[in-house]
Amino acid sequence: MKSFEKKSPWILHYDATSCNGCDIEVLASLTPRYDIERFGMVNTGNPKHADVFLITGSVNAQSLPVVRRLYSQMLEPKVVVAVGICANSGGVFRDCYNVLGGVDKAIPVDVYVPGCAARPESIIDGVERALDILEKKAKMLHDGRLQELQEMDKLPPMPDFSAKKEAVV
Amino acid sequence: MAETTVIPFGPQHPVLPEPVHIDLEMQDEKVLRAIPSIGYVHRGLEKLVEKRDYQKFVYVAERICGICSFGHGWGYCRAVEGAMHIDVPPRAKYLRTIWHELSRIHSHLLWLGLMADAMGFENLFMSSWRMREKILDIFEETTGGRIIFSVCKIGGVRRDMEKGTLNSIVDRLTDMEAELRVITDEFLKEPTVIRRMSGVGVLSREDAIELCCVGPVARASGVVGDMRLIDTEGAYQDLSFEPCVATEGDCLARCKVRIAELFQSIGLIRQAVEKVPDGEIAALVRGNPKEEFFTRIEQPRGEAIYYVKGNGTKFLDRMRVRTPTNANIPALVRALQGCDYADVPMLVVTIDPCISCTER
Numbered sequence: 001m002k003s004f005e006k007k008s009p010w011i012l013h014y015d016a017t018s019c020n021g022c023d024i025e026v027l028a029s030l031t032p033r034y035d036i037e038r039f040g041m042v043n044t045g046n047p048k049h050a051d052v053f054l055i056t057g058s059v060n061a062q063s064l065p066v067v068r069r070l071y072s073q074m075l076e077p078k079v080v081v082a083v084g085i086c087a088n089s090g091g092v093f094r095d096c097y098n099v100l101g102g103v104d105k106a107i108p109v110d111v112y113v114p115g116c117a118a119r120p121e122s123i124i125d126g127v128e129r130a131l132d133i134l135e136k137k138a139k140m141l142h143d144g145r146l147q148e149l150q151e152m153d154k155l156p157p158m159p160d161f162s163a164k165k166e167a168v169v
Numbered sequence: 170m171a172e173t174t175v176i177p178f179g180p181q182h183p184v185l186p187e188p189v190h191i192d193l194e195m196q197d198e199k200v201l202r203a204i205p206s207i208g209y210v211h212r213g214l215e216k217l218v219e220k221r222d223y224q225k226f227v228y229v230a231e232r233i234c235g236i237c238s239f240g241h242g243w244g245y246c247r248a249v250e251g252a253m254h255i256d257v258p259p260r261a262k263y264l265r266t267i268w269h270e271l272s273r274i275h276s277h278l279l280w281l282g283l284m285a286d287a288m289g290f291e292n293l294f295m296s297s298w299r300m301r302e303k304i305l306d307i308f309e310e311t312t313g314g315r316i317i318f319s320v321c322k323i324g325g326v327r328r329d330m331e332k333g334t335l336n337s338i339v340d341r342l343t344d345m346e347a348e349l350r351v352i353t354d355e356f357l358k359e360p361t362v363i364r365r366m367s368g369v370g371v372l373s374r375e376d377a378i379e380l381c382c383v384g385p386v387a388r389a390s391g392v393v394g395d396m397r398l399i400d401t402e403g404a405y406q407d408l409s410f411e412p413c414v415a416t417e418g419d420c421l422a423r424c425k426v427r428i429a430e431l432f433q434s435i436g437l438i439r440q441a442v443e444k445v446p447d448g449e450i451a452a453l454v455r456g457n458p459k460e461e462f463f464t465r466i467e468q469p470r471g472e473a474i475y476y477v478k479g480n481g482t483k484f485l486d487r488m489r490v491r492t493p494t495n496a497n498i499p500a501l502v503r504a505l506q507g508c509d510y511a512d513v514p515m516l517v518v519t520i521d522p523c524i525s526c527t528e529r
Binding site for chain 1: 180181187188208209210211212213214216217220228229232233234235236238279282294295298299301302305314315316317523524525
């Protein structure tokens with residue numbers, strides 16, 4: 001609970017090829033039973049407003065550029081939480097021809113939340129852990145180590161789908 | 170007369186948790202034409218059937234969509250059971266029906282919440298989702314999962330429900346009914362809500378038939394179409410119910426139909442619990458599917474079609490799903506024509522779009 005006293009994190013949620021299960025759990029954590037708004041977390045639609053990028057699903061060819069664009073639009077300091085087993089490693093869809101299998105192949109990920117579907121409790125726990133990382137990054141920014149921070153949050157090279165697609169044909 | 174402009178809607182937007190992209194051709198504040206483009210959630214799941222054991226594929230089929238996951242698991246199991254001529258024990262049919270109707274309540278409550286959110290009624294959104302948590306509690310107690318249950322398997326179900334559990338479900342639903350009435354009255358009687366929804370996005374009966382709409386969207390336009398009426402695989406033949414139909418075809422009518430179905434589902438569960446027979450919960454499954462089979466199921470969003478083709482090995486040749494949202498997207502495009510820009514989020518929500526079903 002202590003970590004929520006540090007900052008009111010604003011959250012950007014994007015469904016990158018998820019089955020909806022984790023997404024409705026992300027929404028469920030906003031509603032009265034779990035109510036993350038009491039910790040100051042707000043779900044925002046604007047990437048420039050957001051501190052935490054909650055991302056679900058295993059990322060396909062079409063959502064890959066969207067994910068990377070949203071991530072680059074977010075301002076430092078920023079943290080990424082990969083929610084659900086699909087976002088961690090691809091889950092049951094790992095062998096599908098159209099999925100990347102893991103958000104960390106598309107953008108740098110700070111916290112991995114397991115589960116299929118991830119429960120609201122674990123999503124909240126994941127965001128709490130992300131806040132510790134966010135605080136460290138904020139401190140780096142405060143100390144004038146912006147370049148180091150940007151190096152840490154640099155986008156990995158654009159992943160290639162062609163090998164997976166060829167295997168299908 | 171201003172020039173037409175194109176406004177992109179999505180894929181990342183705050184109305185829906187799911188990515189859908191619609192190009193809106195606008196003239197001033199009026200939408201002239203809407204061009205949807207999909208593909209943000211396509212995983213290529215049907216192709217995976219060639220690599221997975223047909224019995225294990227149930228887990229993948231359930232993950233076609235997280236909201237109607239039980240329905241998808243059931244639909245796939247029914248198709249394979251049909252192809253293998255497996256007789257599902259009657260108790261399993263009843264248990265499946267009970268879980269399926271509970272899923273319908275959870276899905277419609279979710280929709281009511283999103284609808285309230287789309288029109289800016291935050292309190293109602295929270296209230297609907299608070300009720301939904303009670304259904305999720307029942308799921309968690311009976312199946313172990315909140316969203317994805319993995320309780321349906323080929324030949325029957327994995328878990329039994331005892332008499333006490335079944336009765337407690339009915340008791341809890343009866344308690345919920347009064348609370349639900351308060352929420353649904355807000356939708357049906359509150360003048361601001363009615364003014365926001367009535368006459369918006371009208372879809373005539375002819376259009377609904379021509380565009381092959383399914384589920385609550387079709388029923389709100391006066392088309393009496395409910396797969397449960399002719400369903401022989403579930404317990405629906407033994408239960409008495411009337412399809413919920415409205416004639417206006419606007420947003421309010423679609424809301425009315427879904428609210429009526431909430432109470433209808435509670436009634437169906439009550440009847441099913443009274444009539445549930447004793448016996449086995451799963452049939453023995455031997456061999457591999459050789460034939461092809463086609464089946465239809467009424468999901469919360471409408472009629473879904475499942476097709477499987479076996480080849481005698483444990484891997485199927487083909488699995489195909491036609492999901493209800495896929496059939497309702499033409500209706501959305503028609504309803505968006507000529508509407509105000511401010512009504513677009515509400516109209517998108519009104520067909521209860523499930524993008525991950527549509528694209529698989």
